[in-house]
Amino acid sequence: GQSLEQPSEVTAVEGAIVQINCTYQTSGFYGLSWYQQHDGGAPTFLSYNGLDGLEETGRFSSFLSRSDSYGYLLLQELQMKDSASYFCAVRGNTPLVFGKGTRLSVIA
């Protein structure tokens, strides 16, 4: 089976940096994705790591270590609009399996 663990809630100050960790157990692994979901909205794709290392997209970066079955999403220069839920998702032998999400609250 597949399982993912990520913190349920994180609070950070506007302008700061926050890291959301994700550990996974899976049979068959192709990569780790991250999705953002604002309250009342749909999940939207943020990033994907198929290989070990860091992927950077603007203020957001994502990291993967296959040997540790671990990844993280790094959000820099936090803005109030970054308050949302963030899901890691494993791409394996089946379509995406999502973690339970991390609710990020950005405070002034």
Place this chain on the structure above:
Amino acid sequence: DTAVSQTPKYLVTQMGNDKSIKCEQNLGHDTMYWYKQDSKKFLKIMFSYNNKELIINETVPNRFSPKSPDKAHLNLHINSLELGDSAVYFCASSQLPGTSPTGEQFFGPGTRLTVL
């Protein structure tokens, strides 16, 4: 606009009723999905279709029946609705697994189903 669309956005109904949710994508994708997101925000896949063929059918009650008339549409019919069916249902689409470098899925806006 290229997108995944769902109707209706809100659905309020009584226990025991039968209802349908429609989904359409104009992204040219071959794969479509239905997800259920419960009150705790857990996003769980229900069904996956490739080119109108059912690929994944997770542990979902038989009361839920997907229908794909063509690869751009995937509808969800629910019979004998129960209180526990209250949730947000998301339709999504993607390129065929293995053909996309990222496996990115595109989600519809969701249908909030409330069973009274």
